[in-house]
Amino acid sequence: MEELVDVLKRAQSAVLHAQYDLIQLRHLQDEGKEAIKTSADYVNNDALLHQLRAQSKQEDAVQHLERGVRLMRNLLKDPIQQKPNNNAVPQEAPQQQQQTERSEQELKINAVKQAMQRYIEGQRNLKQQWEWELHAKLTAKDDCIDEVRHNAADLVRRVTERRVLARALHKWRRRTASLVAGCERNIVAQELGRMRTTLAKSFAAARAVVVLRQRCFHRWHLQMMRSLMRKEQQKHEELSMKLQHAEEELQRQHDVLIEALDAKRPDAGLKLQRQQHEEILRLRSVVDGMVREFKERTDTYIRQQEELSQYYEERQAMLMEEVVIAEVRRQQQDEVLRCRVFETSKHKQWTEALCGLVADCVKEKALALYNEALAANNDSNQYCNELEALLLQQRHEVIESLKARVQELERRCAEAGELLDGCNNELHERNIVIRSLKETFSQRLLRVTTTQRMHGYWVLWQRHAEVRRQNRRLHDERIVAQQQRLVVMEEMDRRCIIQLEDSALKLVGSWRSCSQAEVLSEETLAELSETSTLCASLQEEVGQLRSYNAELLDTQNAQVSAWFASKLECLLEAEHARRMELRYSELRTRKALDRMTADHNTAVMRQKCAAMQVQLDNSLKQLHHVGALVAEYCARSAFNCWLLSTERRRHKRVADKTRSCITIGSVRSLDESTQHTISAPSKESGSLQMQPHHSGWDNASEVLLQRGQGVDQQSNVTNMERLRYSTTSGVSSSPTETCVRVGDVEQLMGVCHPPWTPLVAVSGDPHKSPGGIQLNSVMHFILAERDTVIEYTHNVASAVWSAAADAIVAQQCAHKAIVEELQQYQSFLEKRIAVSGAADAEAPYQQQEAADRIKFLQEQWEKSESNTNNLRLQLEQLQAQQEKERATQKRIESQLASVRESRDRYEKEVEVLQRRVGEQWEHNELVKEKLLASQQDIKSLQAKIEEEKNRYKEDVGALRRRIDEYKVQDEKAHQKLLDAQKQIESLLATLEEERYHHQVEVMKLEEQVEDQKLQEEKAQRAVDIASASQSREICMLRAETARLSAQLEEAQKENELNSALRDTIRQYERTLASLEKDVVVRTGEFSASLQTLADLDGFSNTLLLRHKQDVEQLFELSKVVGGSGGGYLIESAKAASEGQQAEEVDASTAEGTVKKQEQQNSGELQQRLSESQQLVDSLLSTLEKINEQHKKEVTELQQHLKEHRRREEKMQKAAAAARANYEREMCVLRAEGKRLTAQVEELMASTSTAEQKRELVGLETQKQLEEAHNEVKGLKTELKTMAMHHAIECDRLRTTVDEQRTTIESLKKGICGSHKDGTGYGLATGDLLQLMEEMVGLACEHTNEKAQLYLTCCAGEWFRQECIEGERRYSRGASELRECMELLLTTLGRTNAQYQKEKDDNEKQMEALQQLIRQQQQQNDAEQEAGAEEGCKRPTECPLRSSAGAEGGVTSSQPWLCCRCDSPLQRERSKAEVVQSIARYSDMLQQQHDKNRSRLEQLNKLVAQVDELMEYGRSLSLPEQ
Structure with a gap:
């Protein structure tokens, strides 16, 4: 009994220890997370020890309970054998003892039940926890999908916001452009109004000054005339007395001379008539020649003007055609753009609808998959539950069929072994399924990551694809071989375990059979034989069921794994497609935005170019109009000069005629003295012919002055109206208006023509006439307006350049932003790779490492985001620095532009100075000519005064002295002018030198700017090279990451081998579960055994x-x-003793056989244990090798990571060095910019000093010119007074002569009357009269002879002087003619050479433009072909490439669409070149127009010079004749 109590206590302690171990195991499982982080191997070993210990304790408890049952049976058998001797023992004691034992057994069983129930609840909690984790993972996956969808929606929203912002910006740009244009128009209108007001005020002030001067001059002139009239009256009274005496003497001489002439030269009248006829013929021929030459000249001028107008009209037509073609192309491009935008909008709507449908389908599919997975899981669980129910029912039937407790225990142990095998198979199959799922999922994840990472490196992937596939195949083959090896090893282990279990069962059976009673041995043997047969049959059935169940599980797991794999593939492919679609949609939107910005920029540029073209056309029309006016003015001035020369010649001829008429009159008076009746009317007619000439001249001069004043007023009024009309209406575009205006000018010139000639003849300065002043003012106004237009075009061009520069800067910023984003993405990928490598290197071998890895990756992501933010800040700082540098560059460029403008202004001012100097030179020449003419007039007047009045000699001498003084003063003024001209020339030379130095410095500045640009390009190239090297290193790193990922895959597979060990742990856990089930089942057995004991x-x-x-x-x-009966009893006792001996012998023989069998079984067990120990050692050695390899790989990975970090550090150092170099270069450039600004300031100071000097020189020259003008005016007034004196004296002489003639006629009539009366007094008076007439005739002849001698002498001397002066003038004029003709030829050759050169340059520029357009077309075609090839290679990824390629084909078939650049990142330089070409072409047109205008001016000047020289030659040829 004590032994039974000890056995039960041992069983209880074993159960308690097993319960404690199970509790410790559960604690270990709960604390698995911490154990994963600390030491996985130790935890795994500890869990194995706890499980093995609990299993061993449970087995010990079962053995103790079995032993206790045997002891109870023995104890029950002993009282049966001993009770016959103890009849007195009461029967109630064993019953009480049995009840106590039963109660104790029930307590123990209840304790065991509670322990197992706790264990079952713990396992159920673990299962619920696993289900909760799975549900959390699924929810996390759903959250990820939702987040992706939300991100896609956010991306679409951002794109729409960008589009809205782009549209708003476009509208704002349009409004600002319209506002700026309106403001500019208002400013121009205000400036024009101001100019009009200033011009009107200046004109009114000048007119008021002129009117005041005229009034003052008229008052002074009237006072002078009155004083002269008084003096002349006094002189007339004195001369009247003298003329009476002289008349008598002249009459006598006249009569004498007439008689002599009649006697000597009877045919003088015929000769005189013949000479007059010849002179008239000669004059007609001369006039006809002049008219012919004038016609030819006018025809050549008109032809030249027509040719020039035709050339400019053709050029204008060509430009208009080009403008129309450009406008048509622009309209076509706009239509194509509208079509593309409409197509893109349609495509976007379609893609959005498709994306919505795809998202809905994906959501429905995910829900369906989730529902199907839940249904499949429920079905599998239900099926497993049904199978388990069937197995339990079968087991229950088998238990009921079996009666023997030992056989039932053996059968149940066998069933437990079978269950263990089944569980192991199921675990193995599930592990295989999980491995396959993990492999597929990891492969899918790797594919997604590799596709995302290596999308841009498709070519490299194609190159290395075959190598990777081979490596994967080898790796899969290795894994399959390892799996097969493990399967074989597991089968061997199972066989060993089964053999050990069989041997253990046999030993247990032998031990139990030995311990049983002898009485029940035969029964048990029989029952054992029956039960063995039943067990064999049941084992066969169980094997069949197991195989069928395994087949069903394999098929189900295969179907489930295939289904899950296909669903996962579909989901991953859909996700990949969605991501790619989103990426391509973003790229398309970016390209569309770039295209829209490019189109907007091109449209703005076209509008600006059109506005500039319109302004250029307007300026060209204005310049054409001004050129026509200037040409007309030059023609009119030439015609006026010709009229002036003809008037002078006519005046000379008239003077000659008057002289000849005087001689002829004297001759006729002599003839009439003899013939009174005939000579009187001839004298009256001669006197009447002479009188109207002088009186007509005076009246004509007065009328001409009046008409000149009226015409001046009319011209002022018409010019004011013309200016108002031109300022209000502007320059018209049609050539008809220019023709009308030219006609108006011609009409006005024709109206003003008749009164100009005497004014020009009187004043000698046609440029100082009011009409010339108005024309000059008009010309200055139009030139000022042209300057304003040129400045406006220059401002527009600068605005265009600034807009183009801003566009280029924006494109560069966008390109840099994209590069920075790529660099950030690259750094992020590198950090992700490094983090993933480190995480994989440091990863433990548990399932929950994913959560820690995600946390670590999130931390790394946050760090990378912080790093990217820092990099962005650094990049923003660099961008700010670049913007500052650009601002400095713009400032330098603006300073250069201002310097260029100042240079242009200086050049213009120099040209104006040259023009003024030329005008002054021409004015001086005209003054010289006028002075010469005045000298000639003075000489003639002196001769006349000497002939008529000797008393004016003193006055004439005084006048000569004054004239000499004036000559000296004029020579001094001329010398001063020459000195001023020399000074101006020296100043011009200095200005030229300064301009040359300035140009040299500007060239240096431009070279420095170009060097700076080259340095920037070099820096950009270095950055590109660094980025390329970085990209190469990134490729290498990605290749290394791919290799490391392969190694990581191998490590993962090795980790899967480690997971196999974990699966063994799980198998042990399942064995514990089966033990729980056995304990639950054995509780029924214990209850059944208690019933049997009762x-x-x-x-x-x-x-x-x-x-x-x-x-x-x-x-x-x-x-x-x-x-x-005693003998019979003795015999029966002997027989019983013999039977007992025989039984003992049989028992001893049975014990010997059992011992032998036990020894054999123990030997076999030892052999099997040694074999299993060897296998375990080999497995441990392989595990150690695998761990060593894994450690080596981890060290290699760590080394690679260190190398990668070193490379990153090197790259960072290189970037820092590049930044330092860039900053150093920028400092040098800033210093150079400062130096250049200092030089520019010095140049500005020098130019300001030169301007001051030039202004001083101009003021001095202006003062000198004013002095010369004042002197000339004084000379003119003196000449006018002398002419008036001479005219008055001539009139007085005529009146006196007429009076004398009347007295003579009256006397003759009286004498005739006395003759008729016939008185002597009459005869005496007749004789006296005859004597008087004879005396008068002799006196007249004497005086005539003296006058003729004096005149012949004076004429000879004058003719000699004139011949000498004419030869000198002719030689000088001929030399000037030769020089002018040489200049004409050289200028014409130069202009032709310049025109040819400019034509060649224009042709070269047009060829360069055509080549540029061809290159752009070729680039566009190449890009389209590349796009088409990529579309053919990847038709599934980018379905819109085909449409883009089609559109590219359309554009290639239409060459005029190739000018537009598609991509701002690749086409930046083409846009800048197009803008430069447009600006260059506009500058070329402006230069061409300026050159044509300068050519026209030069030709007009040359024509005027040729006309003047020809007239001068003719004037020289006339005196020779």
Whole structure:
């Protein structure tokens, strides 16, 4: 009994220890996360030890319980054998003992039940926790999908916002452009109004000054005339007395001379008439020649003007055609753009609808997959539950069929082994499924990551694809071989375990059979044989069921794995497609935005170019109009000069005629003295012919002055109206208006023509006439307006350049931003790779490492985001620095532009100075000519005064002295002018030198700017090279990451081998679960055994009662029989003893066989244990090798990471060095910019000093010119007074002569009357009169002879002087003619050479433009072909490439669409070149127009010079004739 108590206590302690171990195991499982982080191997070993210990304790408890049952049976058998001797023992004691034992057993069983129930609840909690984790993972996946969708929606929203912002910006740009244009128009209108007001004010002031001067001059002139009239009256009274005496003497001389002439030259009248006829013919021929030459000249001028107008009209037509073609192209491009925008909008709508449908389908599919997965899981669980129910039912049937407890225990142990095998198979199959799922999922993740990372490196992937596939195949083959090896090893282990279990069962059976009673040995053997047969049959059935169940599980798992794999592939492919679609949609939107910005910029540029073209056309029309006016003015001035020369010649001829008429009149008066009746009317006619000439001249001069004043007023009014009309209406575009205006000018010139000639003849300065002043003012106004237009075009060009520069800067900023984003993405990928490598290197071998890895990756992501933010800040700082540098560059460029403008202004001012100097030179020449003419007039007047009045000699001498003084003063003024001209020339030379130095410095500045640009390009190239090297290193790093990922895959597969060990742990856990089930089942067995024990107790009690009854009967029989029955009893006792001996012998033989079998079984078990130990050692060695390899790989990965970090550090150092170099270069450039600004300031100071000097020189020259003008005016006034004196004296002489003639006629009439009366007094008076007439005739002849001699002498001397001066003038004029002709030829050759050169340059520029357009077309075609090839290679990824390629084909077929650049990142230089070409072409047109205008001016000047020289030659040729 004590032994039984000890056994039960041991069983209880074993159960308690097993319960404690199970509790410790559960704690370890709960604390698995911390154990994963600290030491995985130790935890795994500890869990194995706990599980093995609990299993061993449970087995010990089962053995103790079995031993306790045996001891109870033995104890029950012993009282049965011993009770016959103890009849007095009461029967109630064993019953109480049995009850106590039963209660104790029930308590123990309840304790065991509670422990197992706790264990089952712990396993159920673990399962629920696993389900909760799975549900959390699924929700996390759903959250990720939702987040991706939200990100896509945010991206679409951002794109729409960008479009809205772009549209708003476009509208704002349009509004600002319209506002700026309106402001500019208002400013121009205000400036024009101001100019009009200033011009009107200046004109009114000048007009008021001129009117005041005229009034003052008229008053002074009237006073002078009155004083002269008084003096002349006094002189006339004195001369009247003298003329009476002289008239008498002249009459006598006249009569004498007439008689002599009649006697000597009777045919003088015929000769005179012949000479007059010849002179008239000669004059007609001269006039006809002049008219012919004038016609030819006018025809050539008109032809030249027509040719020039035709050339400019053709050029204008060509430009208009080009403008129309450009406008048509622009309209076509706009239409194409509208079509593309409409197509893109349609495509976007379609893609958005498709994306919505795809998202809905994906959502529905995900829900369906989730529902199907739940249904499949429920079905599988239900199926497993049904199978388990069937197995339990079968087991229950088998248990009920079996009766023997030992056989039931053996069968159940066998069933437990089978269950273990099944669980192991299921675990193995599930592990395989999980491995396959993990492999597929990891492969899918790797594919997604590799596709995302290596999308841009498609070519490299194609190159290395085959190598990777081979490596993967080898790796898969290795994994399959390892799996097969592990499967074989597992089968061997299972066989060993089964053999060990069989041997253990046999040993247990032998031990139990030995411990059983001898009585039940035969029964147990029979039952064992029956149960063995039943077990064999049941094992066969169980094997069949197991195989069928395994097949079903394999098919189900294969189907489920295939289904899950296909669904995962579909989901991943859909996700990949969605990502690619989103990426391509973003790229398309970016390209569309770039195209829209490019189109907007081109449209703005076209508008600006059109506005500039319109302004250029307007300026060209204005310049054409001004050129026509200038040409007309030059023609009119030439015609006026010709009229002036003809008037002078006519005046000379008239003077000659008057002289000849005087001689002829004197001759006729002599003839009339003889013939009174005939000579009187001839004298009256001659006097009447002479009188109207002088009186007509005076009246004509007065009328001409009046008409000149009226015409001046009319010209002023018309010019004011013309200016108002031109300023209000502007320059018209049609050539008809120019023709009308030219006609108006011609009409005005024709109206003003008749009164100009005497004014020009009187003043000698046609440029100082009011009409010339107005024309000059108009010309200055138009030139000022042209300057304003040129400045406006220059401002527009600068605005265009600034807009183009801003566009280029924006494109550069966008390109840099994209490069920075790529660099950030690159750094992010590198950090992700490094982090993933480190995480994989440091990864433990548990399932929950994913969460820690995600946390670590999130931390790294946050760090990378902080790093990217820092990099962005640094890049923004660099951009700010670049913007500052650009601002400095713009400032330098603006300073250069201002310097260029100042240079242009200086050049213009120099040209104006040259023009003024030329005008002054021409004015001086005209003054010289006028002075010469005045000298000639003075000489003629002196001769006349000497001939008529000798008393004016003193006045004439004084006048000559004054004239000499004036000559000296004029020579001094001329010398001063020459000195001023020399000074101006020296200043011009200095200005030229300064301009040359300035140009040299500007060239240096431009070279420095170009060097700076080259340095910037070099820096950009260095940055590009660094980026290319970085990209190469990135490619290498990605290749290394791919290799490391392959190694990581191998490590993961090795980790899967480690997971196999974890699977063994799980198998042990499942064995514990099966043990729990066995304990639950054995509780029923224990209850059944208690029932059997109760039956046995009852049976033993009945046996004891029967034994007692038999013993009592035997005693009674012994008492009845007595001694006779003693022998029989002895024999029966002997027979019983012999039977007992035989039984003992049999038992000893059975014990010997059992011992032998035990020895054999123990040997076999030892061999198997040694084999299993060897296998375990080999497995441990392989594990150690795998761990060593894994450690080596981890060290290699760490080395690679260190190398990568070193490379990153080197790259960072190189970037820092590049930044330092860039900053150093920028400092040098800033210093150079400062130096250049200092030089520019010095140049500005020098130019300001030169301007001051030039202004001083101009003021001095202006003062000198004013002095010369004042002197000339004084000379003119003196000449006018002398002419008036001479005219008055001539009139007085005529009046006196007329009076004398009237007195003579009256006397003659009186004499005739006395003759008629016939008185003597009449005869005496007649004789006296004859004597008087003879005396008068002799006196007249004498005076005439003296006058003729004096005139011949004076004429000879004058003719000699004139011949000498004419030869000198002719030689000088001929030399000037030759020089001018040489200049004409050289200028014409130069202009032709310049025109040819400019034509060649224009042709070269047009060829360069055509080549540029061809290059752009070729680039566009190449890009389209590349796009088409990429579309053919990737038709599934980018379905819109085909449409883009088609559109590219359309554009290639239409060459005029190739000018537009598609991509701002690739086409930046083409836009800048197009803008430069447009600006260059506009500058070229402006230069061409300026050159044509300068050519026209030069030609007009040359024509005027040729006309003047020809007239001068003719004037020289006339005196020779």
